[in-house]
Amino acid sequence: MTDDCLSLSSFSWFVIVAAVVPGPAxxxxxxxxxxxxxxxxxxxxxxxxxxxxxxxxxxxxIIIPSPSTTDDRRRATGNRVTMADFAIEELYRQTFADxxxxxxxxxxxxxxxxxxQQVPDGSTTPPALTPDKLVWLRALAFRIAxxxxxxxxxxxxxxxxxxxxxxxxxxVVSAISVWVQCLSVMHQQYVVHGRxxxxxxxxxxxxxxxxxxxxxxxxxxxxxxxxxxxCSLYETQDEDGDGEDxxxxxxxSRAEASALQEFLTDExxxxxxxxxxxLRSTAFRLGSQYLDDENDKAKNVALLRSINVIxxxxxxxxxxxxxxxxxxxxxxxxxxxxxxxxxxxxxWRLDSNRLTPHKDYKMDVQSSKHPCHKGDAASDPLFTxxxxxxxxRPTFKAFQSLLDNYSAYTGDEEEVxxxxxxxxxxxxxxxxxxxxxxxxxxxxxxxxxxxxxxxIPRNESGFKDVLNSIWFRLYSRSGGGRRRRMDSxxxxxxxxxxxxxxxxSGFHNWIMFWLEEKKGNIDYRGYIKPRSRCSTAETDDNDPxxxxxxxxxxxEKFVGTSFIGVSPEFELALYxxxxxxxxxxxxxxxxxxxxxxxLNIKCHxxxxxxx
Numbered sequence: 079m080t081d082d083c084l085s086l087s088s089f090s091w092f093v094i095v096a097a098v099v100p101g102p103a104x105x106x107x108x109x110x111x112x113x114x115x116x117x118x119x120x121x122x123x124x125x126x127x128x129x130x131x132x133x134x135x136x137x138x139x140i141i142i143p144s145p146s147t148t149d150d151r152r153r154a155t156g157n158r159v160t161m162a163d164f165a166i167e168e169l170y171r172q173t174f175a176d177x178x179x180x181x182x183x184x185x186x187x188x189x190x191x192x193x194x195q196q197v198p199d200g201s202t203t204p205p206a207l208t209p210d211k212l213v214w215l216r217a218l219a220f221r222i223a224x225x226x227x228x229x230x231x232x233x234x235x236x237x238x239x240x241x242x243x244x245x246x247x248x249x250v251v252s253a254i255s256v257w258v259q260c261l262s263v264m265h266q267q268y269v270v271h272g273r274x275x276x277x278x279x280x281x282x283x284x285x286x287x288x289x290x291x292x293x294x295x296x297x298x299x300x301x302x303x304x305x306x307x308x309c310s311l312y313e314t315q316d317e318d319g320d321g322e323d324x325x326x327x328x329x330x331s332r333a334e335a336s337a338l339q340e341f342l343t344d345e346x347x348x349x350x351x352x353x354x355x356x357l358r359s360t361a362f363r364l365g366s367q368y369l370d371d372e373n374d375k376a377k378n379v380a381l382l383r384s385i386n387v388i389x390x391x392x393x394x395x396x397x398x399x400x401x402x403x404x405x406x407x408x409x410x411x412x413x414x415x416x417x418x419x420x421x422x423x424x425x426w427r428l429d430s431n432r433l434t435p436h437k438d439y440k441m442d443v444q445s446s447k448h449p450c451h452k453g454d455a456a457s458d459p460l461f462t463x464x465x466x467x468x469x470x471r472p473t474f475k476a477f478q479s480l481l482d483n484y485s486a487y488t489g490d491e492e493e494v495x496x497x498x499x500x501x502x503x504x505x506x507x508x509x510x511x512x513x514x515x516x517x518x519x520x521x522x523x524x525x526x527x528x529x530x531x532x533x534i535p536r537n538e539s540g541f542k543d544v545l546n547s548i549w550f551r552l553y554s555r556s557g558g559g560r561r562r563r564m565d566s567x568x569x570x571x572x573x574x575x576x577x578x579x580x581x582x583s584g585f586h587n588w589i590m591f592w593l594e595e596k597k598g599n600i601d602y603r604g605y606i607k608p609r610s611r612c613s614t615a616e617t618d619d620n621d622p623x624x625x626x627x628x629x630x631x632x633x634e635k636f637v638g639t640s641f642i643g644v645s646p647e648f649e650l651a652l653y654x655x656x657x658x659x660x661x662x663x664x665x666x667x668x669x670x671x672x673x674x675x676x677l678n679i680k681c682h683x684x685x686x687x688x689x
Contacts, residue, residue, distance in 0.1 A: 165194060166215070170222040173250060177226060177243040187253045197428070199407035202671065204430035205513065208402070213390065213470070215254045220386040223247050224379045236373040241366045244385070248362040251389065286398050287351050290343070295350030301360075304349070307341060308361060310334075312368040312384060328368065328384045335391060342395035354396055361388045404516040412521040418659065419666040421521050425652055426668060428513040431471060431645035439464045439592075439643060441619045446607035449627060449637045455604030460626065461592045473512060474589070476505040477573075477646040481590055484570045486631075488556040488578040491563040492570075502550050506542045509647040518651035527658040534658065548657065549650070572653065573646075575630065582635035587649070588642045594630065603627040606637060622670050656681055 169190055173179055179187075197205050223246075228239035312328050341347050349357060365385040370377040410424050433439050440463040444456035468474055483498045509515045519541050522534045529544050548568060555566035555578065570576060575585025585591070594600045605617050606625040617624065625639040641649060656664055656679045664679040 166191075166218060167222060170219055170250070171225075174223050174226040174243065174246060177228070177239050177246055179246045179249045184249055184253050187250065191254065197405075197407055197410055200409045201407075202427055202669075204427055204432065208430050208513065212254065212393075212399070216251055216389065217386060219247060219250050219254070220382050224382055227375050227378045227382075229373050229375055237369055237371070240369050240373070240378060244362050244366045244369075244382075247382075247385075248359060251358065287354060288396050288398055291348060291351050291354075291396060293351050295353070296344065296346045296348045298346040299349055301353075301356075303341075303347070304357065305360065305364060307338065308364045308388060309367075311338065311388060312365060312381065328380055330384050330387045335387060338388065338391050339395050342392065349396060354392075357392045357396070358389055361385055361392065399511070402511045402513070402516065404513050404520070406517070406520075410517075412517070412524040414524055414526070416521065416524060418655070418661075418664050421517075421655060422652060422666045422668060425514050425517060425648060425655075426670065428517055429645050429648040430513065431468075431473060432648065433465075433468060433643035435620045435622075435643060437465075438468055441624075441642070443605045443617055443619055443621075443624070444602075445604050446617065447604040447627060449606050452634070452636075453603075454601070456602050458602075459595050459600075460602040460628075461595060464592050472508040473505075473646050476501070476508040477589065478593070480505055480569065481574055481593065484567075484574050485565070486575065486577045488565050488576055488583075491565050492552055492567070494552070502546060503542075505646075506545055509650055510538055510542060510545075512645070512647040514645070514647045514651040518655050521655055522658050525659040529658060544658075545650075545654065548654065573649075575635075577630075577633050580633065582630050582633050582638070585630065585635060585638055586640045588624075588640045588644075589646070591628075591640065599631050601629045603629065620672060622673075623675050652679075 169187060173183060173187060195205050195208065223243060226243055228236040228243070230236055233239040311330050311334055342349065362385060365381060365388075368381055370381075410427070412421060412424075435441070439461060441460055442456075442458055442462050443460065444458060447453070447455040469478055479501045480498075483494075483501065484492060510519075519534075519538065522541075523536060527534045529548070534544060535541050550567050550569055552564035552567050554562035554564055555571070555576065556563055566576060571584035573584075573587040574590055576583045591600060595602065604627055606627065607617055622642050622644065623639065624642050625637060627637065628635050660679065660681055662681055664681070666677050666679065668675045668677055
């Protein structure tokens with residue numbers, strides 16, 4: 079089967095996302111859409127497949143257009159705007175304005191951050207803050223603080239004011255740490271050194287100590303060695319090799335950062351658990367000694383950047399984030415009566431890692447075309463900008479590492495290395511620490527979903543085993559024969575794409591598209607315009623769903639549809655829920671905040687032994 083073209087005469091909008099993944103086989107009743115024909119415009123068939131229940135099966139998920147039921151696609155004014163950025167900036171500016179922070183102000187900051195991470199009952203937007211944004215929160219604090227560095231015209235004693243500012247930054251970073259801890263352990267109890275203690279926000283840190291750290295620390299660790307190393311990083315260096323110290327302040331090189339990382343993780347020099355807070359405060363205390371005597375702002379800004387780098391290395395080397403615990407209000411909590419459409423809408427609202435158009439990425443959709451026309455309607459690439467910093471987010475980073483693990487051509491047997499198995503596991507670990515995938519798990523439990531004739535495990539470890547089988551278990555997509563080649567997986571087909579019978583199959587992920595387009599492997603040919611007798615819908619650069627035509631390494635994809643800008647965890651949660659809890663056809667109307675899309679997520683499950 080192929081999924082590359084569809085007559086659009088009676089549909090207002092459509093998305094085609096095909097996934098072939100291992101799963102339990104079951105009988106399918108009702109009308110089914112099969113793609114047929116070779117001319118490009120595919121026919122609609124009402125054949126009823128008769129499928130057996132033997133063993134594990136293979137799932138085919140296709141998101142297709144629902145018949146048009148409205149005069150047009152609803153469109154709101156403006157783009158999706160994330161207000162958290164502005165709210166937090168304002169919090170920071172209020173805190174840094176007088177370059178000092180009182181205990182009451184620190185408590186107010188913690189409370190404000192806690193409020194921003196809550197999902198209010200009835201909310202239609204994602205939570206503003208999540209634990210994976212710790213690096214961004216800290217970096218933003220340093221960036222805003224730079225605006226409040228005192229100069230000769232700002233205070234009688236600028237240096238003293240800047241020392242106070244550094245102390246305030248340290249307090250803010252500490253408050254951020256407290257906030258992230260509260261997110262995952264509030265109202266819980268835990269055992270420390272054999273005793274039970276009630277967690278209190280102001281008495282804990284945001285991160286768990288690294289498992290490699292011990293109470294005693296390394297044999298060669300001393301406070302003096304840490305202070306000496308920190309001071310060496312703050313010393314102004316002759317980076318340009320002209321024999322004189324540079325005039326733009328301290329700059330920590332990659333080699334210096336690596337040396338600090340190695341010092342903190344080496345068995346002989348790693349710090350003891352009891353000194354983790356001391357490490358951060360020491361970075362600030364020693365940094366204050368290197369404030370410029372002449373109050374040069376550029377040099378002091380460079381110093382703040384260096385302090386931020388050191389704090390980041392300390393946290394990444396010695397700590398790990400606490401697991402996310404998702405607490406949902408009544409409007410978001412799933413139960414046995416929660417309809418699939420409602421669950422999909424909540425997934426959208428929980429996707430805090432979704433990118434914002436014109437801020438995190440920019441597109442140039444250019445001209446529309448009919449899916450059967452092979453001409454090029456777009457002379458330029460689709461993506462004109464994507465913020466590379468988003469790929470430092472845990473799920474984006476783990477997702478990207480999987481994309482080079484496959485051979486595109488069906489018939490080429492996949493060989494999975496130990497490294498690739500670890501990457502699969504790391505990806506599942508990352509996505510399961512996000513709200514969409516935790517909701518996916520909760521929803522599947524509420525619906526009493528089963529997989530391979532067994533109920534979905536309540537523990538996350540067991541659920542990750544299910545996800546691993548659904549998405550990464552290999553199967554044969556190239557057909558029969560005496561020896562079938564295990565040449566495909568659900569993840570490869572949906573997110574990476576394959577080449578079969580001279581055409582691109584699958585390939586429904588915007589990240590993969592952007593990366594391949596950036597390499598010059600994709601030629602974007604234009605978008606497929608929504609068509610209906612009563613539709614006035616238009617496609618533009620803001621659309622979170624886009625149907626397009628392209629070639630991949632010279633192989634054609636006549637119709638391919640993807641969500642744009644969504645996170646990997648959103649798509650994985652959506653398709654997993656459709657597979658485990660949905661029907662053969664799942665009609666949903668997705669309100670994206672700026673527009674509404676009528677979608678039909680269609681699942682085919684058929685026996686692994688069928689052709």
